[in-house]
Amino acid sequence: EAGVAQSPRYKIIEKRQSVAFWCNPISGHATLYWYQQILGQGPKLLIQFQNNGVVDDSQLPKDRFSAERLKGVDSTLKIQPAKLEDSAVYLCASSLARTSGRAGEQYFGPGTRLTVT
């Protein structure tokens, strides 16, 4: 079974530029998450989708971050404009549906390491 795929793996941009990350979850996983992991800290949830609907985006900085999950499969996370403090690893994870009883068992992708200079 293929795991969660993410691209690109690394990205270096200057502040005020824009950037986009892509995620393809495990086939059949209805729930998709984006996390931000700053060096030395645990991942922080940015947004959670169930199919193509948003379940929780309370910690997403909506003035600069946006995310979508068209057709309930792939997802993109965008930052525009980027700030220095956005330097982090962006992790995508997927799991079975919230009603499955196994939603907490999340499968993580390798992450995208973003450096903002």
Added chain:
Amino acid sequence: GNSVTQMEGPVTLSEEAFLTINCTYTATGYPSLFWYVQYPGEGLQLLLKATKADDKGSNKGFEATYRKETTSFHLEKGSVQVSDSAVYFCALSSGGGADGLTFGKGTHLIIQP
């Protein structure tokens, strides 16, 4: 809001030593509790979980018991190996485990031969 506190690292042990990594949490209701592990060069992966009070999660010789009275979920292993060297994250999820995860800061474990 939800929060997880785990012991600071790095934790350095000799092979075959006993391991305990402390984890306490704050949450409303009855969260599900998890330990995730990140081996060098690899992605985060689920190690074990417990969904209700007094449940014990176990995997690969690791164990953790959900203690509601002390709001704790300490990770233990009786005899660690060099291959256990990794970063360990304690996490919780509310909503019956259906919500996104709240993670601790992680504990870097180093096992010396």
